[in-house]
Every structure is written in structure tokens, then in C-alpha cells.
Amino acid sequence: MTLSQDTSRFAVEVRNARVSGNLDAPEGGFDAIMQAIVCDQIGWRKLARRLLVFSTDASFHYAGDGKLGGIVKPNDGLCHMDSKGEYTHSTLQDYPSVAQINSKVKEMSINMIFAVTAEQIDIYKRLSQAIQGAHCGTLSSNSSNVVELVKEQYQKITSSVVLKDTATGETVAFTVKLEITECPKNRAEWQQTFSIYRVGIDESMTVDLTMLCECPCEVPGNPGFGEKSPLCNTKGTAKCGICECAESFFGRKCECDASSGSRSDDDRGCKMDNSTDIICSSRGTCVCGQCECQTRDDPNEKIDGTYCECDNFSCERENGELCSGEHGRCECGKCVCVPGWSGSACQCATDVGTCIEPGKSDVCSGKGRCECGRCVCDETETERYSGRFCQKCPTCKGRCEEYKDCVQCKVHKTGQYREEEDCERICRNSPPIEEVDVVNNEENDEHYCLFTDEDDNCRFYFVYGYDTVGSPYIKAQKTKDCPPEPPVFWIVAGVVGAIVIIGLLFLLLWKLLTHIHDRAEYARFEKERMSAKWDTGENPIYKQATSTFKNPMYSGK
Incomplete structure (x- = not known):
């Protein structure tokens, strides 16, 4: 239903809403968020703050999950609601991506609040960091704290103004400084009220300004105000601790009488504070409670100040010149530079032209400050700018x-x-x-x-x-850098050839080893044959026949 104050109809619509189940834990809430943002049927007003509350107790489906159901067409980020307010493309296109949700939130200036249960708070906190202007809060199990949760998150949204640019997405904080150059003559104008507001949003911040144009201790009746005060030797009026002497009296405590020429021996008025015993900074004499400073041999050099603490010759020098010569003057030990120059010795030109990159308008590319004609670049934990004009950032996340x-x-x-x-x-x-x-x-x-x-x-x-x-x-x-096509034929031929060559090498090696072994055996055989002791023409086992003669008639006698 469109935005309306008819709470009864809203209750009926919620009660009559069709409840369906799903097979997996994540839910298709991104579809609803996308339609609520982009559909004109919602009835967003142009200048209103647009707040979108998403409540759930489960995680979410995002781009790519639709492929599990055979849906490959990406989400187009357009409105697809029928006259009944129902989404018609749930089976035709994929879920939106986180980047698409973030893009639409920025485009339509939506502030999102994720009201989720404790089990899902971690994942939705990470999601809120990826969506600009999103906040996350823990919803009780029975949703009883939903009103307080929305109020709390809305206070966080409205209590701060966050501005972002399209370059890096950094958070930019603005500080408003009010400076009163002079007090209005009309006391009624010392109290003023004005507003600071952001263009496009009907909200403003009211500032009640009270100008402090006088001190209370300068007004009679205040404890800090006293006529003929003992602090001033009864010769003057004490205002905020300072003596305003009567006519013919002078001195810090009105201790000197100009008409009689009397002087006081009290030298406390010539000390800068009670912690020191140095009189007139050791550069003068105390006369009637006031310092009379020494004179210098050079008439252009002077010592002055209430306690002779200042001079015009002890400032920093540049190239031997006091305060860089014509670029400034020395006052009380510090250089006061003329317009167009700055620095401790007025050595730096304030012209930022040397800190602007040719063709650009931002000083130091908007990422640094110009000091003495050179850029001093900004550095953070994640970004470190460099270069002559701070135009380089190797650690920055680009686009x-x-x-x-x-x-x-x-x-x-x-x-x-x-x-x-x-x-x-x-x-x-x-x-x-x-x-x-x-x-x-x-x-x-x-x-x-x-x-x-x-x-x-x-x-x-x-x-x-x-x-x-x-x-x-x-x-x-125009062209892409593609790897060359692999030479398949030559790879196969090389592998086959390598196998054949390796086989032949193994055969040759076997043949060589066999030949060497045979030659060794033959040599050993020849050696044994040559060392034989018998003649090869005779049979070594042949024995001569022996003849035995016996007389049968012989009887041994």
C-alpha cells in the first residue's frame, strides 16, 4: 500500500498478507527493498526524509542465488509491481546485488534501518556498512521493542549530517565557526538567534548567540569592582584586578603622584609574576612601580613592553635579514608579516599559485595544504597522498x-x-x-x-x-592482451619423439654395458688359458700302461 496515516488499513493489509515458506534459510528481502525504493506507487514526497525499515529474523538472498532456481537474467533495478502491490518478476529475474541496493539508496536518498534478531545482527551490521546511510539494531524475539528501536536509530540518523562525494566515498565533517569582529553599539543586538539548514531538507538547527561585550567585574556592584580600592592605594578604581587611577596619579597600583613627584620604592609592579625576582626583564629600571626600558646604540632598535620583555631586533632572520627584510617587521620577538607573506621569518609567499596543478583549480588537489609555496600532503591510516601537487595516492582505493x-x-x-x-x-x-x-x-x-x-x-x-x-x-x-594458442601438434610430436629417443638411449646404454662385460669375461678367460702348465697336445689324465710278470713256479724260496 502507499504511504498513508490510515493505520487501520495497514493492520488489515498486514493481517491479510499471504505467508509462504521457503526451502532454504535466506529470504528474498532484497526484492522488497528494491521495489519499495524505486516504485512511485509508494508515494515518497520530494522534500521528505525517506525512511525504510526492514525487519527479519533470517539472512538474505543476493545476486547469483537465482541461478539455483534456473533464473539467470540479472535484476534490472526497475519497478515491477501490479495494481495489487505485488511483485511480478520474482521468477523472471535474479535478486538485486548489494551494489544495486546501495546505488538506488544513494540515488533516491533513502535512510535504511535493519531491525533484525540477535542471531542475524552480525551479518546485517556488515551489510549496513556497505549501504550508504544504513543503520542496524537488534530486534527482540517477539518484536516488542520495534518502536523504541526505530526511534533510537532515527535519532542517530537525524543527529548528524554526513556529506559524501562521488570520488572516494570519504566522510566529510563540517565545522561552523562564528566570529564576532566587533560588538554592536545597541545592547539589544548583543543577543541574537539565527538558523543553519541544509538545502532540500525541511530541517534546521537554531543557534542562540549571546555576545560577551563587557565583563561583569566592570560594572558597579560586582565583587571585582571597587572605587578607591586598597588595591589601588585608594587612589583609583579597581576593575577586574586592574587599577584605573584618579587624575594626577599613575602606576600599576596608582602609587605615583604626578603633582608631588613622590615615588614608591615598591618594585613588585616591575616583575612579570611573583615567581621571579627579575626586574624589568633585566633590560630596564623600575621607576615608581613601572619599567623604563634601556635604549640601544642603534636608534632603530627598541626595547619596549610593560616589563621590557619585547624588542624589535631578536626575531628570526632569513638570508641575514630580519623578518626577510621588507616582508615583515619584528614585534615583541616575533615577525609580523606584510600581506602576501607568511612563515616564522616571513620567508614564505602566501600566493598558492605554485601549489595548483596546471589546468586545475584546487590547491594541492584538495588533498593537502600549501606551506611556503610547497604542498604538504594529507596522510591517514589508509590514504597517503604524494607528488608535487598531492595528486598521487598509491594506497587509495580507485574506481x-x-x-x-x-x-x-x-x-x-x-x-x-x-x-x-x-x-x-x-x-x-x-x-x-x-x-x-x-x-x-x-x-x-x-x-x-x-x-x-x-x-x-x-x-x-x-x-x-x-x-x-x-x-x-x-x-x-581496443584490443585485449590474450595468451598465444599452445602448439598442440608440436607438443605431442615432441613428447613422442622424446619417448623414442629416451628408449633408444636406454638400448644403446644396455648394449654398451653388455659389450663391456663380454670383453672383460673374454680377457679373463684368455688370461687363465695362458697361465695353464700343461701342453695342449697331451691328455693330462693319460697314464702309461704297466706290465707285471709273475713266475707261477716261484715259491718264495
């Missing part, structure tokens, strides 16, 4: 990621928005893209970006910068 998808789809027709209608819709507000042959990463005022295309593993390059009026522009390289 490469922001421009990546548009460069990819417009120049190379690839990426998640490769469809022409998707590319034109998503990138309609992107900076103009100029296609060049080669991008140069050496320009001081341009930021170099390099990414790998997931479609073909090729690298694409672009740079972005800002023109003289501060508008961003992009220069993209």
Missing part, C-alpha cells in the same frame, strides 16, 4: 572496479552485461568511454586499471581521469 563492467561490455562485448540492452541500461550513467590503440599508465592525473576477462582469460586495460571541470572520462584499449 577501477566501478567502471570495469561497463568497459567490458561496451568495448569488448563480454562480461555479465554482454547483452546490448543490459549494457545500455546498466551503463547509461557511466562516464564517456574513448577507445584508443594503447593506454598509457604514466599520466600523473590518470588512473591505470587492468583486469582479466573470465570469458577468454585475456587481459583488458583502461584508464580514467577527470577533465578541467571535474567530470570523469575513460580511455579503453
Whole structure:
């Protein structure tokens, strides 16, 4: 339903709302948030503060989860509600991404409050950090504290004004300083009331200003006011601790009588404070409670001051000249510079022209201060600016990621928005893209970006910068840097050839070892044969036959 004060109808709509279940824990709350932001049926007023409260006890679905259900078309960030106020594209396009929600929140100036249960508070706190102007609070299990939670978070939103720029997303704090140059003659104007307000929002801050144009101790009746005060030797009026002497009397405590010429021996009026015994800073004499300072040989050099504490010759010098000569004068030991010069010795010109980059208008690129004609760059924990004009920041987070998808789809027709209608819709507000042959990463005022295309593993390059009026522009390289196609034939041929050659080498090695072994065995055989003791023409086991003769008639006698 549209925004309305009809609470009864709201209660009926909530009671009649269809309750459905889902198979997984995360919920499709991003769809509802997107429709509540972009649909005119909600009835947002132009100058009103737009507050969106999202209450849940579960985590959220985001871009890419729709693929689990076969939905691959990205969310277009447009309104798709029918006449009954129901979302019609839940099955036609994917959930919105966190970046899309953040973009729409910034575009429509929405303040979001996440009222979630304790189990989900951590994830929604991280989500609120990624969405500009979002706040997060813990909702009780029965939602009984929802009103107090919204009040508390709304107070946080309205109690501070946060301004952001489109360059780095830094938080910028503004301090208003009021300076009263003089008090109005009309006492009625010492009390004034005025307002400070932000353009576009019907809210303002009222300032009640009271000017302190006189001290209470200067008014009769105040304890600090006393006529013929003993503090002033009854010869004057004490006002705020200072004596205003009667006619013919002078001195810090009216101790001197000009008519009689009498003088007091009290030298306390010639001491700067009670902690010192030094009279007139050791550069003068005490006369009737007042210091008379010494004179210098050089008539241009003078010692002055209530206690002779000042002079015009002890200031800093630059190139041997006091206060850089004509650039300033010495007053009480410090240089007072003429317009156009500054510094302890008036050695620095206040002209910031040398701190402005040619073609630009910001002093030190808005990231530093000009001191003595040179830029002193800002440094934080995450950002360190450098360069002659503080134009460089190696540690700063650039906008490469922001421009990546548009460069990819417009120049190379690839990426998640490769469809022409998707590319034109998503990138309609992107900076103009100029296609060049080669991008140069050496320009001081341009930021170099390099990414790998997931479609073909090729690298694409672009740079972005800002023109003289501060508008961003992009220069993209026409061609991508792709790795060469691998020579498959030669790789296979090389592998096969290597296998054959290695096999032949093994065979040759085996043959060589076998030949060496055979030669060694043959040599050993030859050696044993030559060392044999018998003739090769005789049979070594042959024995001569023996003849035995026996007389059978012989009887041994």
C-alpha cells in the first residue's frame, strides 16, 4: 500500500498478507527493498526524509542465488509491481546485488534501518556498512521493542549530517565557526538567534548567540569592582584586578603622584609574576612601580613592553635579514608579516599559485595544504597522498572496479552485461568511454586499471581521469592482451619423439654395458688359458700302461 496515516488499513493489509515458506534459510528481502525504493506507487514526497525499515529474523538472498532456481537474467533495478502491490518478476529475474541496493539508496536518498534478531545482527551490521546511510539494531524475539528501536536509530540518523562525494566515498565533517569582529553599539543586538539548514531538507538547527561585550567585574556592584580600592592605594578604581587611577596619579597600583613627584620604592609592579625576582626583564629600571626600558646604540632598535620583555631586533632572520627584510617587521620577538607573506621569518609567499596543478583549480588537489609555496600532503591510516601537487595516492582505493563492467561490455562485448540492452541500461550513467590503440599508465592525473576477462582469460586495460571541470572520462584499449594458442601438434610430436629417443638411449646404454662385460669375461678367460702348465697336445689324465710278470713256479724260496 502507499504511504498513508490510515493505520487501520495497514493492520488489515498486514493481517491479510499471504505467508509462504521457503526451502532454504535466506529470504528474498532484497526484492522488497528494491521495489519499495524505486516504485512511485509508494508515494515518497520530494522534500521528505525517506525512511525504510526492514525487519527479519533470517539472512538474505543476493545476486547469483537465482541461478539455483534456473533464473539467470540479472535484476534490472526497475519497478515491477501490479495494481495489487505485488511483485511480478520474482521468477523472471535474479535478486538485486548489494551494489544495486546501495546505488538506488544513494540515488533516491533513502535512510535504511535493519531491525533484525540477535542471531542475524552480525551479518546485517556488515551489510549496513556497505549501504550508504544504513543503520542496524537488534530486534527482540517477539518484536516488542520495534518502536523504541526505530526511534533510537532515527535519532542517530537525524543527529548528524554526513556529506559524501562521488570520488572516494570519504566522510566529510563540517565545522561552523562564528566570529564576532566587533560588538554592536545597541545592547539589544548583543543577543541574537539565527538558523543553519541544509538545502532540500525541511530541517534546521537554531543557534542562540549571546555576545560577551563587557565583563561583569566592570560594572558597579560586582565583587571585582571597587572605587578607591586598597588595591589601588585608594587612589583609583579597581576593575577586574586592574587599577584605573584618579587624575594626577599613575602606576600599576596608582602609587605615583604626578603633582608631588613622590615615588614608591615598591618594585613588585616591575616583575612579570611573583615567581621571579627579575626586574624589568633585566633590560630596564623600575621607576615608581613601572619599567623604563634601556635604549640601544642603534636608534632603530627598541626595547619596549610593560616589563621590557619585547624588542624589535631578536626575531628570526632569513638570508641575514630580519623578518626577510621588507616582508615583515619584528614585534615583541616575533615577525609580523606584510600581506602576501607568511612563515616564522616571513620567508614564505602566501600566493598558492605554485601549489595548483596546471589546468586545475584546487590547491594541492584538495588533498593537502600549501606551506611556503610547497604542498604538504594529507596522510591517514589508509590514504597517503604524494607528488608535487598531492595528486598521487598509491594506497587509495580507485574506481577501477566501478567502471570495469561497463568497459567490458561496451568495448569488448563480454562480461555479465554482454547483452546490448543490459549494457545500455546498466551503463547509461557511466562516464564517456574513448577507445584508443594503447593506454598509457604514466599520466600523473590518470588512473591505470587492468583486469582479466573470465570469458577468454585475456587481459583488458583502461584508464580514467577527470577533465578541467571535474567530470570523469575513460580511455579503453581496443584490443585485449590474450595468451598465444599452445602448439598442440608440436607438443605431442615432441613428447613422442622424446619417448623414442629416451628408449633408444636406454638400448644403446644396455648394449654398451653388455659389450663391456663380454670383453672383460673374454680377457679373463684368455688370461687363465695362458697361465695353464700343461701342453695342449697331451691328455693330462693319460697314464702309461704297466706290465707285471709273475713266475707261477716261484715259491718264495
